[in-house]
Amino acid sequence: MIDAAGLRVMKAIADEGSFTSAANALGFTQPAISQMVRRLEQRTGTVLVERYGRQVRLTEAGQVLARHAVGVLAALDAAEEEITAIAGLRAGRVRLQAFPSSSATLVPRTLAILKARHPDITVTFTEAEPPESLAALRRGDCDVAVAFAYEGGDLGELEEDLSLLVTRRLLDDEVRLVVPRTHPHAEDEAATLADFSGEEWIAGCPRCRGHLLALADTAGFRPNVAFETEDYVAQLGLVTAGLGVALVPDLILNAAKHDEVATLPLSPASRRQILAVTTPDLLRVPAVAAALDALCEAAGADPGVSPAHLVGGEA
Amino acid sequence: MIDAAGLRVMKAIADEGSFTSAANALGFTQPAISQMVRRLEQRTGTVLVERYGRQVRLTEAGQVLARHAVGVLAALDAAEEEITAIAGLRAGRVRLQAFPSSSATLVPRTLAILKARHPDITVTFTEAEPPESLAALRRGDCDVAVAFAYEGGDLGELEEDLSLLVTRRLLDDEVRLVVPRTHPHAEDEAATLADFSGEEWIAGCPRCRGHLLALADTAGFRPNVAFETEDYVAQLGLVTAGLGVALVPDLILNAAKHDEVATLPLSPASRRQILAVTTPDLLRVPAVAAALDALCEAAGADPGVSPAHLVGGEA
DNA sequence: CGTTTCCATAATCACCCGTTATGATTGGTC
DNA sequence: GACCAATCATAACGGGTGATTATGGAAACG
Incomplete structure (x- = not known):
């Protein structure tokens, strides 16, 4: 029944004191204001503006609208500002x-x-x-x-x-085999998984463990999983202590210290994709x-x- | 840019959780909501609703609008209520x-x-x-x-x-001549103004005095105004004391006590109109x-x- | 008394905002 | 695994809002 445009017009009339000035202030022409007021009046069924001679002034009902207009328009502007802030990266989550x-x-x-x-x-x-x-x-x-x-x-x-x-592919993370320095294969150029079928294995999170099982299956053996921990640093520690071997992604190796172990690329190589999803x-x-x-x-x-x-x- | 209708729609979506429910809640059809949202989005240049599968949910920007909608719509309702109260005589001035x-x-x-x-x-x-x-x-x-x-x-x-x-004519107020009880003409049926040309007169407000002068002029004399007071009760008191005669409208005589004086209708009669003007x-x-x-x-x-x-x- | 300055009205036009009808896709179900 | 229900999107259409220009009439002012 009452919309923001109507309130804006009433407020402009209250502020400017005439239809013509209000029209100028809002960037409209005078007839636009004139019939906007008329529409508002017949919608509300109330006299909003008192025309006396060639001057106009708001009735009590008109003043009510003009008064409420301030708050409503301010809230509307605030909302708009928040939106543009989000759009302009000056806000957002x-x-x-x-x-x-x-x-x-x-x-x-x-x-x-x-x-x-x-x-x-x-x-x-x-x-x-x-x-x-x-x-x-x-x-x-x-x-x-x-x-x-x-x-x-x-x-x-x-x-x-x-x-x-x-999705966006962020990077391809190569998986390496981590073995103790003292391991017979520690100096190899690359590791063939079948060579490690007899080792004790250290497995990570459920999905990484699943990957290990899949790779081993392809290589023709079932790994003997002796330890399980989701913490890669702990895995490296276990390997350092000579308690087994593990598959660890490059991303981890780049970030964690691993001087005490040897890291061998797999042959054939195995990678995991890291993706951003939305x-x-x-x-x-x-x-x-x-x-x-x-x-x-x-x-x-x-x-x-x-x-x-x-x-x-x-x- | 943002109007009340848009806010209402966003709030309905936030409340109802789907376009269809929002449409029902607002009494619209589903496509109306759908393209209302689209228009709002291209007006603000922002994504307001996230469509995932066949469910929709508001983005941060959409939530901003829904949040502001509460206040704006409440203010709008308040204004509307005030207006209808004035229209329904449940308020007003x-x-x-x-x-x-x-x-x-x-x-x-x-x-x-x-x-x-x-x-x-x-x-x-x-x-x-x-x-x-x-x-x-x-x-x-x-x-x-x-x-x-x-x-x-x-x-x-x-x-x-x-x-x-x-204007609205409220009543015709006849003007009477007020004289002391002891006056020679006190018992007359009506008073002819010329008979009182020699009296001392008690005049009222400037316009009443003007009327007295006009009537006397018609009757062919200039009244000797001895007292002036705008208070009609005082005028009656002066007449009672025998200090002069006065022209007093019926409206006053009906309200004030005037037992001590005689009131004579004028001949020809003289009236004043009492009007309501707006x-x-x-x-x-x-x-x-x-x-x-x-x-x-x-x-x-x-x-x-x-x-x-x-x-x-x-x- | 003309002249200016208001507001009102008429005619016109674009676009906003509804509608119905229909399509596309998802998500559950037998 | 294919039907089925539910949901949103789109197209076509129509009415009304809300702006424009052009014009008229009345009031205030010199």
Whole structure:
């Protein structure tokens, strides 16, 4: 019944004292004001303006509208300002979830880039394994999820989780075999997994363990898993102590100290893909886009975007 | 850029959780919501709604709008309620100005009627002589003026003051000659003014005095004005004391005690018109209309309205 | 008394904002 | 694994809002 335009007009009349001035103040012509008032009057069924001679003044009802106009228009302007602030990266929120081992280097570097570039954006970060982070993304509790998938392994399984989502490949993380310095194969150029079928193995998180099992299966043996820990630093410690061997991604090795062990590339090589995941709509939210850019930059990847179902396709 | 309708839609989506439910809640169809959101999004240049699968949820920017919607819509409703209250006589204001001698009976009776009929209306009353009350009316400081005009006398003069105004004739107030009980003509049926050319006169307010002078001039003499007071009770007291004679309107005589004097109708009769005056627009304001009705009722007049320039025309 | 300066009205036109009808896609179900 | 229900998107269409220009009438002013 009453809209913002009507209030704006009433306020302008109250402020300016005449239809003509109000029209000028609002950038309209005088007849626009004239019939705007008339429409308002017949909508409310009330006399809003008293025309006396060639001057106009608001009736009590008109003053009521003009008075309320102040608050309403202020609130409207405030809303608009907030929106443009979000659009202009002068405000906004990004909720990031990433898997634990990315927290060490990728995420901190991303947050630093983001903070430097857009200091007014609020970034929240939660550590979560891919299944949970993607669930949060689908649920709407998260804006960007950083996930990983082992090539050939759970890429297919992940793919179904990625339907309706978009991803950016951040980096290809090569998996290396970590053995004690004193190990007979410690000086090899590369490691063939079958050579280690008799070792005791140290496994990580459920999905990493799954990857280990898959690789071993391909190599024709079942690994003897003696220890399990999700903490890669602990894994390196166990290897250092000579208690077994482990598969550890490069990303971890670049960040953690590992002088006491030998790290061998696998032959054939095995990699995991690290992906940033979000929804198509969120991609168009400036703060989210900025976060993705920062993630790419931190990972040193090109900032190309690919729909979820193309993840394993090319490359 | 952002209007009330848009906010209403965003709030409905936030509350209901889907376009379809929001549409039902607002009484619209689903496509209406769909393209309303699209328009809002391209107007603000921002993603407001995140479509994931077949569910929708607000982005941060969308939540900003939904949050502001509460306040804005509440304020809008409040304004609308105030307006309808004024229209429904459950609120409103009437500023009444009346000439002093009407304050005795006409105005109190009017206020009583008004208060009984519409207890929620605020009535303010100011005593003012016709020139001032009409000026206030023109200035917008008054809603209803109760004025009077002597027939034949200043009716023409008043008429020019009444341009652009509307009037209601409240009553015709006959003017009587007041003389001491002991006066030789005290028992006459009627008074011919010429018979009192030698008396000492008691005059009232400037315009009443003007009327006296006009009547005397017609009768062929210049009255010897010995006393002047605007207080009619004082005039009656002066007459009672035998200090002179006076012209006093019936309205006063009906209200004030005057046992000690004789009141004679004039021949030819002389009347003053008592009018309620307002502007054409204010006439359509419910509270003002109610006040005019109450005035008519208090005066016992028919509630006909006549444009100002017809005041002296018929009757 | 003309002249200016207001506001009102008429005619016109664009676009906003609804509608109905229909399609695309998701997500559950037998 | 294919149907089925639910949800949002889109197209086509129509009415009304809300602006414009052009014009008229009345009031205040010199």
